[in-house]
Amino acid sequence: xxxSVQPSPHRPARARAAMTTTALAAAGLWALxxxxxxxxTQRPADQIKSPGExxxxxxxxPDVNCYSCHNGDGTGTxxxxxxxxxxxxxxxxxxxxxxxxxxxLMPSFKDKVTDAExxxxxxxxxxxxxx
Numbered sequence: 001x002x003x004s005v006q007p008s009p010h011r012p013a014r015a016r017a018a019m020t021t022t023a024l025a026a027a028g029l030w031a032l033x034x035x036x037x038x039x040x041t042q043r044p045a046d047q048i049k050s051p052g053e054x055x056x057x058x059x060x061x062p063d064v065n066c067y068s069c070h071n072g073d074g075t076g077t078x079x080x081x082x083x084x085x086x087x088x089x090x091x092x093x094x095x096x097x098x099x100x101x102x103x104x105l106m107p108s109f110k111d112k113v114t115d116a117e118x119x120x121x122x123x124x125x126x127x128x129x130x131x
Contacts, residue, residue, distance in 0.1 A: 040070060056125075066121070
């Protein structure tokens with residue numbers, strides 16, 4: 001990355017280095033903010049029609065926030081895949097395993113949801129993305 005700060009023969013090297021470091025830090029913060037803004041959107045509470053959808057959207061348990069990576073409708077974001085392309089290919093047991101283990105960069109939710117809640121999320125995913 002190139003800096004827009006031009007070296008000046010009238011500035012000491014230490015000041016030029018500080019300006020370069022500041023510019024790099026600002027660019028890093030901008031990139032981090034851009035990535036964070038790619039988070040998914042929670043479905044409005046008045047549009048949620050099932051317990052599984054409420055769980056998926058963090059409405060029942062805020063620390064179960066599937067929507068933040070997969071979007072409130074499961075269609076995905078830059079942070080998590082479109083579940084419409086995956087769910088139809090998976091068995092209910094494979095979906096439950098993915099929720100429990102967190103494949104790839106996905107965190108594990110095994111200590112955050114009960115077996116009954118996993119079934120509710122799976123049932124909602126099946127209505128959203130049938131086989």
